[in-house]
Amino acid sequence: xxxxxxxKMLLVLPIALGVATLVFLIMHMTPEDPVLRMxxxxxxxxxxxxxRDHLGxxxxxxxxxxxxxxxxxxxxxxTSLRSQRPVRDEMAAALPHTMELALAAVVLSVLLGVxxxxxxxxxxYSVADYFAMTGAFVGISMPSFWLATMLILLxxxxxxxxxxxxxxxxxxxxxxxxHVFLPALTVAVGAAxxxxxxxxxxxxxxxxxxxxxxxxxxxxxxxxxxxxxxLRNAMPPVMTLIGxxxxxxxxxxxxxETIFAWPGMGRLVVNAIILxxxxxxxxxxxxxxxxxxxxxxxxxxxxxxxxxxxxxH
Amino acid sequence: xPRVRLLTVxxxxxxxxxxxxxxxxxxPSQGAPQPAASSTPAQQPAQPAQQPAAEAKVxxxxxxxxxxxxxxxxxxxxAGPALRxxxxxxxxxxxxxxxxxxxxxxxxxxxxxxxxxxxxFHIRKGAKFHDGTPVDAAAVKFNFxxxxxxxxxxxxxxxxxxxxxxxxxxxxxxxxxxxxxxxVAFIGFYIGEVTNGAIISPTAIETYGxxxxxxxxxxxxxxxxxxxxxxxxxxxxxxxxWGDLPKAQRLVVKIIPEQSTRLVELETGNVDLVExxxxxxxxxxxxxxxxxxxxKPCTCLYGVWFNLARPGLDDLRVRQAINxxxxxxxxxxxxVGDGGVRSQGPVPIENLGxxxxxxxxxxxxxxxEQLLDDAGWRKGGDGIRQKDGVRMEYTLLTPQGRYVADKExxxxxxxxLSQIGIKVNLQVVEPGSIFPEYxxxxxxxxxxxxxxxxxxxxxxxxxxxxxxxxxxxFNYRNDEVLALxxxxxxxxxxxxxxxxxxxxxxxxxxxxxxxxxxxxxxxxATRKAVQNYxxxxxxxxxxxxxxxxx
Numbered sequence: 001x002x003x004x005x006x007x008k009m010l011l012v013l014p015i016a017l018g019v020a021t022l023v024f025l026i027m028h029m030t031p032e033d034p035v036l037r038m039x040x041x042x043x044x045x046x047x048x049x050x051x052r053d054h055l056g057x058x059x060x061x062x063x064x065x066x067x068x069x070x071x072x073x074x075x076x077x078x079t080s081l082r083s084q085r086p087v088r089d090e091m092a093a094a095l096p097h098t099m100e101l102a103l104a105a106v107v108l109s110v111l112l113g114v115x116x117x118x119x120x121x122x123x124x125y126s127v128a129d130y131f132a133m134t135g136a137f138v139g140i141s142m143p144s145f146w147l148a149t150m151l152i153l154l155x156x157x158x159x160x161x162x163x164x165x166x167x168x169x170x171x172x173x174x175x176x177x178x179h180v181f182l183p184a185l186t187v188a189v190g191a192a193x194x195x196x197x198x199x200x201x202x203x204x205x206x207x208x209x210x211x212x213x214x215x216x217x218x219x220x221x222x223x224x225x226x227x228x229x230x231l232r233n234a235m236p237p238v239m240t241l242i243g244x245x246x247x248x249x250x251x252x253x254x255x256x257e258t259i260f261a262w263p264g265m266g267r268l269v270v271n272a273i274i275l276x277x278x279x280x281x282x283x284x285x286x287x288x289x290x291x292x293x294x295x296x297x298x299x300x301x302x303x304x305x306x307x308x309x310x311x312x313h
Numbered sequence: 314x315p316r317v318r319l320l321t322v323x324x325x326x327x328x329x330x331x332x333x334x335x336x337x338x339x340x341p342s343q344g345a346p347q348p349a350a351s352s353t354p355a356q357q358p359a360q361p362a363q364q365p366a367a368e369a370k371v372x373x374x375x376x377x378x379x380x381x382x383x384x385x386x387x388x389x390x391x392a393g394p395a396l397r398x399x400x401x402x403x404x405x406x407x408x409x410x411x412x413x414x415x416x417x418x419x420x421x422x423x424x425x426x427x428x429x430x431x432x433x434f435h436i437r438k439g440a441k442f443h444d445g446t447p448v449d450a451a452a453v454k455f456n457f458x459x460x461x462x463x464x465x466x467x468x469x470x471x472x473x474x475x476x477x478x479x480x481x482x483x484x485x486x487x488x489x490x491x492x493x494x495x496x497v498a499f500i501g502f503y504i505g506e507v508t509n510g511a512i513i514s515p516t517a518i519e520t521y522g523x524x525x526x527x528x529x530x531x532x533x534x535x536x537x538x539x540x541x542x543x544x545x546x547x548x549x550x551x552x553x554x555w556g557d558l559p560k561a562q563r564l565v566v567k568i569i570p571e572q573s574t575r576l577v578e579l580e581t582g583n584v585d586l587v588e589x590x591x592x593x594x595x596x597x598x599x600x601x602x603x604x605x606x607x608x609k610p611c612t613c614l615y616g617v618w619f620n621l622a623r624p625g626l627d628d629l630r631v632r633q634a635i636n637x638x639x640x641x642x643x644x645x646x647x648x649v650g651d652g653g654v655r656s657q658g659p660v661p662i663e664n665l666g667x668x669x670x671x672x673x674x675x676x677x678x679x680x681x682e683q684l685l686d687d688a689g690w691r692k693g694g695d696g697i698r699q700k701d702g703v704r705m706e707y708t709l710l711t712p713q714g715r716y717v718a719d720k721e722x723x724x725x726x727x728x729x730l731s732q733i734g735i736k737v738n739l740q741v742v743e744p745g746s747i748f749p750e751y752x753x754x755x756x757x758x759x760x761x762x763x764x765x766x767x768x769x770x771x772x773x774x775x776x777x778x779x780x781x782x783x784x785x786x787f788n789y790r791n792d793e794v795l796a797l798x799x800x801x802x803x804x805x806x807x808x809x810x811x812x813x814x815x816x817x818x819x820x821x822x823x824x825x826x827x828x829x830x831x832x833x834x835x836x837x838a839t840r841k842a843v844q845n846y847x848x849x850x851x852x853x854x855x856x857x858x859x860x861x862x863x
Contacts, residue, residue, distance in 0.1 A: 048783070051471075080384065085384065085385065085526060090542070149573060152573075152574060156577055156581055157577050157580055157581055163583065164574055164581055165577075165578060166544065166567065166569070258570050258571050259573070261544075261567070261570060261571065261574055263542065263543030263544045267543065267570060271381070271570075274745065
């Protein structure tokens with residue numbers, strides 16, 4: 001068990017190095033020159049050259065690469081070309097907000113998805129099942145940019161129940177929850193749909209097993225059988241999916257963050273990509289890679305506690 | 314599982330679905346039909362009916378929605394969105410009014426030498442930075458010395474180095490810039506608002522070092538009191554401001570990147586002013602009785618430019634023919650609409666040196682055909698003109714969604730040119746790619762344009778027509794124009810400069826180096842409750858006079 005954890009943790013290093021190398025190469029192979037974005041409109045070619053020199057962009061690629069890797073090894077992600085602020089600070093400001101949004105979205109999607117899946121499975125081929133699964137299908141298919149706009153128009157403009165955009169405060173405050181609801185719902189709908197479908201199929205498998213029959217035969221009530229006995233065994237794949245969703249949400253809610261003016265990592269990285277702000281892009285992608293590895297590890301461990309039969313060696 | 318719970322879940326799902334699907338029908342149906350008189354929208358919005366009456370409640374906070382976090386407010390070191398916000402915190406030696414005329418800023422008055430080789434600024438007495446440091450000649454010199462110092466990493470170091478011979482302060486309130494070469498564009502590029510020439514407190518520069526980026530200290534009408542990166546900036550009125558005190562006490566700049574969200578924030582009243590509005594959103598603003606649209610053409614110019622090195626396009630008659638074959642008036646009216654105004658000639662109308670008497674080519678298809686025939690381009694069997702075995706077939710490089718109606722105008726150009734036997738192949742690129750593609754110069758024609766903040770006759774997009782900048786990928790070179798520009802550069806007298814600029818425009822027009830189409834409108838939207846908004850097309854944000862009346 002601990003051996004597994006240690007090995008996974010050790011894997012972080014080579015994976016991070018690989019990701020760093022890839023990002024570095026991709027960013028430097030793109031045709032657009034970051035200097036053009038930064039230079040004044042009437043700069044002469046000589047000015048551009050000097051700016052490139054100043055930023056170290058004229059050094060041979062290997063030199064730039066090793067400078068990059070050695071900085072990262074010291075926890076130094078460099079300075080944003082745009083804001084001149086340390087990339088570390090920029091990420092430190094954005095990451096908590098993204099995590100809040102991801103957390104709220106995951107909670108919402110579990111609250112929506114798991115019960116829907118259970119209902120669908122326990123009442124297979126009933127009207128409720130069709131409703132839930134059609135709903136899930138629609139949920140998966142809805143593009144987030146559209147859903148986000150619709151939620152703003154409905155929830156903020158017409159009903160006036162929620163603020164249209166912005167971060168309101170930490171999650172444990174009422175204002176924070178009030179602000180996070182619409183963006184979290186936007187992200188949660190798609191995730192909930194996936195969770196509902198997986199929960200349904202996992203539940204169906206479990207419901208036919210003998211121990212469920214035994215539980216029923218013991219005279220336990222239906223709800224207890226379904227939600228305690230069956231669901232627990234159906235959960236590991238769902239947990240894995242939830243974990244993946246969480247990881248995905250940390251990086252994937254770019255559109256939602258932009259539309260809701262949510263000050264998170266997605267916006268940071270998109271702005272950085274548009275402006276060819278190499279250091280920020282590199283830093284963010286690297287951080288994602290490490291985060292994803294860690295989240296996967298946590299999910300694995302959670303599954304062990306859920307299902308004692310699972311063993312990692 | 315109890316039936317009640319099942320029902321609740323189904324209801325939640327249903328509610329979700331209706332929430333998502335029912336919404337699109339609602340927003341457009343809201344509000345009154347578009348007013349008939351929308352063809353001249355808010356060109357100069359009438360001052361909202363009544364000035365704040367005695368009983369009207371004036372709000373003490375203005376809330377502005379802005380598209381991007383400036384990242385740094387150390388405006389010597391950035392070319393980004395900070396420059397548009399810099400006039401809030403900082404003063405410049407020279408300010409602008411809403412029409413782009415130069416106004417006294419920290420310089421109460423200034424003189425340009427007749428040969429444009431030296432600039433003398435007389436600094437206003439009694440102005441103070443937010444930290445109490447007095448604004449004087451030494452402070453101004455300190456700021457430019459900082460920009461000149463390569464260690465600073467300032468945006469303009471190399472350019473200033475190339476321009477400035479020395480800076481002298483003959484007394485405490487006079488600064489003289491001696492240039493190496495005559496240059497009338499000096500103020501427009503380095504001194505005026507929206508340049509990097511903001512005057513920052515020397516004390517703050519020394520105290521904060523790199524942390525100046527988030528601790529801007531200027532002498533401007535607002536001081537920054539709180540800044541949550543990516544979310545909002547909070548300003549308070551500078552009670553010691555030398556000019557008109559801002560009417561409001563606080564200013565909140567909310568960072569909202571998505572334009573539709575900005576507009577919803579405005580509609581719900583969370584925001585008083587939206588600083589950027591897209592042409593597609595004009596109708597939403599106009600339909601809403603609570604909102605006011607502000608529109609002003611900028612000193613910018615968009616259209617289809619020729620690569621003069623390509624066969625056919627190197628011939629003046631062919632370029633003339635293309636201009637004759639295009640009904641630009643109709644195209645701009647139909648496709649650009651309220652997003653811009655029809656341009657006149659090679660310089661934006663808003664440029665102070667624009668020549669109103671410029672003679673444009675006009676629309677005359679018969680004339681176009683005649684010109685092409687005369688130039689030796691005859692229609693072949695497939696309807697495409699050719700000459701000496703070369704078919705008249707051109708690529709038109711165009712962005713989609715970067716400028717107002719860019720791809721649409723290119724498509725109509727393609728169709729109209731096919732009628733006179735010129736085959737145009739569109740090469741559509743995404744918005745971010747047009748600029749680098751154009752700089753490569755591998756096009757026959759390109760849809761592009763530019764925005765030029767300072768409207769001095771010496772600027773405008775004229776440098777596009779000059780021989781040796783990286784921007785002249787059109788291969789246009791007219792020695793007469795170049796010679797004229799050398800004279801303009803060294804002409805300190807505004808009126809003389811303007812006359813010379815008029816001559817240059819006529820020469821460029823006669824060369825037909827492009828199909829100039831429109832000057833885009835800079836659009837903003839406010840709540841009707843907002844009064845005295847100083848909407849300008851230069852790009853600075855000045856909110857001193859703004860009051861929000863409930």
